[in-house]
Amino acid sequence: MTAARDYGLPLLLALALHALLGAMLAQGWNPSAAEPRVLQPRIVKAELMVLEATPPKARRATPPPQPAAPAARRPEPAPRPAPVPRPDREAAQQAERDAQRAKEEAERRERLARLAERAFEQALADEAAALQDNASADAAMSYLHGIYAKVVENWSRPPSARNDMQAELVVELIPTGEVVSVTLLTSSGSPRFDESAERAVRKARRFDVPQDMSLFEARFRRFTLLFKPEDLLR
Numbered sequence: 001m002t003a004a005r006d007y008g009l010p011l012l013l014a015l016a017l018h019a020l021l022g023a024m025l026a027q028g029w030n031p032s033a034a035e036p037r038v039l040q041p042r043i044v045k046a047e048l049m050v051l052e053a054t055p056p057k058a059r060r061a062t063p064p065p066q067p068a069a070p071a072a073r074r075p076e077p078a079p080r081p082a083p084v085p086r087p088d089r090e091a092a093q094q095a096e097r098d099a100q101r102a103k104e105e106a107e108r109r110e111r112l113a114r115l116a117e118r119a120f121e122q123a124l125a126d127e128a129a130a131l132q133d134n135a136s137a138d139a140a141m142s143y144l145h146g147i148y149a150k151v152v153e154n155w156s157r158p159p160s161a162r163n164d165m166q167a168e169l170v171v172e173l174i175p176t177g178e179v180v181s182v183t184l185l186t187s188s189g190s191p192r193f194d195e196s197a198e199r200a201v202r203k204a205r206r207f208d209v210p211q212d213m214s215l216f217e218a219r220f221r222r223f224t225l226l227f228k229p230e231d232l233l234r
Contacts, residue, residue: 155200
């Protein structure tokens with residue numbers, strides 16, 4: 001087996017060479033016609049080089065790593081103030097409405113209190129005025145009785161006078177009590193009776209009147225006098 005392996009490659013080469021030669025002869029190759037080629041031997045120069053091993057370079061000693069310098073500590077920022085909770089918008093509007101209603105209610109109560117105070121003051125004023133009016137009415141009636149009595153003293157009864165007759169006169173005075181004018185307001189139906197009543201007032205000329213100017217202006221500056229003969233003939 002070993003011998004067959006040793007001769008197998010040369011055998012194959014020989015077979016290939018013969019096959020090549022056969023193919024060349026078949027194509028008309030003539031070995032005699034070809035010029036013989038002289039093979040020149042080549043001289044190969046060989047030099048032996050001895051390579052010396054280069055000593056390994058000394059490694060530089062790597063310094064041990066230095067500990068990193070501590071970084072400068074930054075100042076801590078001031079704490080932010082806690083956010084103030086914002087009230088809910090609807091709650092804020094409701095609180096505003098409640099405050100407005102409370103304000104309006106307080107104003108309403110204040111107005112009612114003022115009105116009640118004014119009403120009380122007005123009631124007191126009315127009561128005082130009523131009392132004053134009563135006193136003034138009593139004083140005025142006394143002066144009117146005096147005026148009427150003086151007119152009766154100055155009246156002359158006409159022949160046509162009857163008990164059912166009456167004349168209404170408007171009398172105007174000045175603060176001294178003097179008669180300024182006498183005007184017939186309602187006739188008795190008898191011209192002579194009316195004229196006799198007017199003459200009685202004018203003949204008196206002056207009446208006693210109150211010194212209180214407010215009472216005089218209210219009751220005696222211009223007043224109505226009802227003249228009845230039945231009151232005079234009793």
